[in-house]
Amino acid sequence: MTEAPTEPRDVHGPDGIRVHEVIRTFRTGRSGVDALAGMSLRADPHDVVAVVGPSGCGKTTLLELICGLQQPDSGTVSSPPAALMPQRDLLLPWLSAIDNAVLALRARGVGREDARRQARPWLERFGLGGFETTRPAQLSGGMRQRVSFLRTLLAGKPVLALDEPFAALDAITRHEMQRWLAHVLEAEPRTVVLVTHDVEEAVLLADRVIVMSGRPGRALAELQVALPRPRSATDLAVVELRERALGALGVQR
Amino acid sequence: MRVALRGWRPLLLLILLIGCWELYVDLGGADPLILPAPHQVASSLYTDRSLLWSNFLVTAREVLLGILVAAVAGFTFAVALHFSKRTLRPAVYPLLVASQTIPIPIIAPLLVFWLGFGILPKLVVIALVSFFSIVVTTLAGLAAVDPDLVKLMRTFDASRLRIFRHVELPSALPGVFTGAKIAVAVAVIGAVFAEQAGSNSGLGYLFQESLPQLLTARAYAAVAILSAFAIVLFALLSLAERLALPWAYAPKGDLP
Numbered sequence: 296m297t298e299a300p301t302e303p304r305d306v307h308g309p310d311g312i313r314v315h316e317v318i319r320t321f322r323t324g325r326s327g328v329d330a331l332a333g334m335s336l337r338a339d340p341h342d343v344v345a346v347v348g349p350s351g352c353g354k355t356t357l358l359e360l361i362c363g364l365q366q367p368d369s370g371t372v373s374s375p376p377a378a379l380m381p382q383r384d385l386l387l388p389w390l391s392a393i394d395n396a397v398l399a400l401r402a403r404g405v406g407r408e409d410a411r412r413q414a415r416p417w418l419e420r421f422g423l424g425g426f427e428t429t430r431p432a433q434l435s436g437g438m439r440q441r442v443s444f445l446r447t448l449l450a451g452k453p454v455l456a457l458d459e460p461f462a463a464l465d466a467i468t469r470h471e472m473q474r475w476l477a478h479v480l481e482a483e484p485r486t487v488v489l490v491t492h493d494v495e496e497a498v499l500l501a502d503r504v505i506v507m508s509g510r511p512g513r514a515l516a517e518l519q520v521a522l523p524r525p526r527s528a529t530d531l532a533v534v535e536l537r538e539r540a541l542g543a544l545g546v547q548r
Numbered sequence: 549m550r551v552a553l554r555g556w557r558p559l560l561l562l563i564l565l566i567g568c569w570e571l572y573v574d575l576g577g578a579d580p581l582i583l584p585a586p587h588q589v590a591s592s593l594y595t596d597r598s599l600l601w602s603n604f605l606v607t608a609r610e611v612l613l614g615i616l617v618a619a620v621a622g623f624t625f626a627v628a629l630h631f632s633k634r635t636l637r638p639a640v641y642p643l644l645v646a647s648q649t650i651p652i653p654i655i656a657p658l659l660v661f662w663l664g665f666g667i668l669p670k671l672v673v674i675a676l677v678s679f680f681s682i683v684v685t686t687l688a689g690l691a692a693v694d695p696d697l698v699k700l701m702r703t704f705d706a707s708r709l710r711i712f713r714h715v716e717l718p719s720a721l722p723g724v725f726t727g728a729k730i731a732v733a734v735a736v737i738g739a740v741f742a743e744q745a746g747s748n749s750g751l752g753y754l755f756q757e758s759l760p761q762l763l764t765a766r767a768y769a770a771v772a773i774l775s776a777f778a779i780v781l782f783a784l785l786s787l788a789e790r791l792a793l794p795w796a797y798a799p800k801g802d803l804p
Contacts, residue, residue: 362703379703381696389718389795401714402706430795450704 310375311339311486312361312454317370319356329511330356333370336505336514340453341484345497347540348507354490355382357512358456361488375486377454380447382462384439386431392442393418393427399450414449421445421479437468444476448483457489461496470528473499477524494540498533499526506543516543584765589772592765599754600766604773606750610667610739611777614674618735619728621675622682629683630690630716631708648680652738656745665746673742678731682724689723690716722796725789732781736774 314336320327330353338344346354359365362377378399386395394401396418397410405413418424421441431439440460447455460476461469473496480487480500491497497504498520506516518540522532566586572578573585580588593600629637652673659669693716701711743752751770758767790797 359699364699364702377703379700381700383696385694385697385700387697387715387718389793398701398714399704402701402704402710404710432795452703456703 310373311337311342312344312374312377312488313337313371314357314360314374315371317357317360317367317372319353319360319365319368331360331367331513332511333513334507336488338454338486338488338503340486342503343480343487343489343501345489345491345501345504346507347491347494347497347504347544348512349509349544350492351510352507353510353512354507355458358458358488358490361454362456375453377456377488378447378450378452380443380455380457380460382458382460384431384443384463386439386442386446388431391428391430392423392434392438395431395442396445396449398446414445417445417449435468436464437472440464440472441475444479448479448485454486454488457487459491460489462492469493469496474525476500477526481524494537494544495528495533498536498540499528504536504540506540516540518543581762581764584768588765589768592763592769593772596766596769600751600769600773603749603751603754603770604777607736607739607743607752607774608777610670610742610750611674611735611781613667614671614739615678615728615731615735615781617671618675618678618682618731619724622679622727623686623724625679626683626686626690626720627712629687631712644680644683647676652677652741653745656741659742660746665748669746670739670742670750673745674735674738677734677738678728681730681734682727685723685727685730686720687723689720692723693719721793722789725785725793729782729785732785733778736778740774 314334317331317334318329319331320329334353334357336344336346336357346357348354356365358379360367360372361374362379363374364379366372387398390398393411393414394407397405397407397414400410400413401407415427418427421444423438423441423445426434426438431442434442440463444457444460447457461472464472477500487501489497489500494504498518501520504518504520505514506518507513508515518536520536522530522536526533528534570586573580573583577583584592629640655676656669656673659672663669663672697715698711701715706714739750740752740755743750744756747753751774755767755770758764758770
């Protein structure tokens with residue numbers, strides 16, 4: 296080892312994400328369920344790519360392929376190291392907010408005090424100051440998602456794989472969290488794959504929106520969102536893109 | 549106030565049951581040599597107090613050490629099975645279940661033959677009967693860990709050992725406590741059997757010695773002490789669990 300594990304990693308690697316013609320089938324007993332059938336996606340460094348699609352279209356499978364948790368049956372996946380932010384916050388109930396946030400550091404063998412020292416300024420920035428020692432059960436839903444996101448961020452990977460991060464929140468909190476995430480990504484640019492079934496969320500946050508078909512999933516359309524930030528849900532251009540995405544999904548209005 | 553009331557309710561029920569028992573014996577339902585009346589047991593508790601106390605200390609030591617041995621061995625065993633899910637576990641688990649059907653009175657004399665009249669055979673018997681519940685509940689706790697959490701740890705490049713330490717072990721701890729609480733009752737029974745197989749002290753020994761001498765009330769007094777001991781141990785374990793794992797009991801209050 297020439298490099299101390301606590302040293303910040305290079306999170307601005309040159310390579311982006313390439314998912315090419317991926318097929319992924321799950322065996323359940325005798326029959327197989329096709330999760331993905333010819334899915335392709337590319338994200339250049341610091342791109343925020345949103346993937347929208349109906350429930351069960353293989354979005355989570357796509358993220359797990361990017362994170363290296365699964366291998367494709369055919370096709371290719373190449374991605375820099377990616378950290379997953381799971382759909383449910385999956386915070387550990389026995390750990391305080393700060394110890395949950397540093398779980399990725401602890402998983403690499405960083406000492407507890409050292410890890411906490413690295414996380415403290417981030418908790419302040421994320422509006423979690425004063426809640427360091429609070430356990431998840433006593434945090435609000437929005438706070439839990441922020442801790443969960445911080446945990447993903449502190450993993451120090453160039454790619455963030457966000458799996459419907461705000462789906463479990465109420466509408467008002469979700470709206471706040473979307474604006475908050477846009478701010479964070481402006482200050483801390485990463486390559487992001489954001490899976491969501493909320494088309495508006497996709498248009499508000501992403502540089503590009505990929506619309507997936509129902510199961511088995513593949514890309515139906517790709518929309519460029521070349522709009523200045525911050526964006527508002529009531530901007531005409533946002534509304535128009537949202538309608539186009541919904542149209543691609545086959546939603547009748 | 550409500551907590552205090554809850555604590556009194558089992559006591560009220562107990563007093564009621566003892567009252568029925570007293571009436572049953574007093575009205576000639578059973579010969580006091582077969583079933584002594586509660587007041588006879590109570591008087592034995594008082595008159596034989598020094599005898600009961602000295603024998604209680606012997607049994608209490610056996611039970612406490614036995615449960616400790618079972619907890620350490622059971623936990624270690626469960627972890628070993630968990631780490632060899634594909635190889636060791638399928639081979640060993642059925643045998644473990646089968647081992648629980650062997651009546652202790654059959655193997656207790658063998659253990660005395662091997663290990664003598666000291667505390668060792670008692671510890672082995674108590675550990676044997678308590679071991680199973682601790683292994684099963686610990687294994688269940690280890691297996692019930694959310695698979696998504698394990699996936700998450702893998703994206704953080706956590707080694708197998710660190711996944712165990714940070715995620716699986718804490719998740720399994722409530723299971724260890726549950727197993728130990730179940731083990732308390734069987735450990736006390738195990739101690740009685742072990743003492744009856746070969747011993748010259750302890751409440752199980754006293755129990756066995758009292759019956760042929762027609763000191764039935766004293767035998768019942770010994771049993772009453774054993775029951776009270778098990779209840780106290782159970783309560784102490786519950787308290788220890790609340791202190792050690794406060795997150796498992798924390799109120800789920802949300803901030804606005």
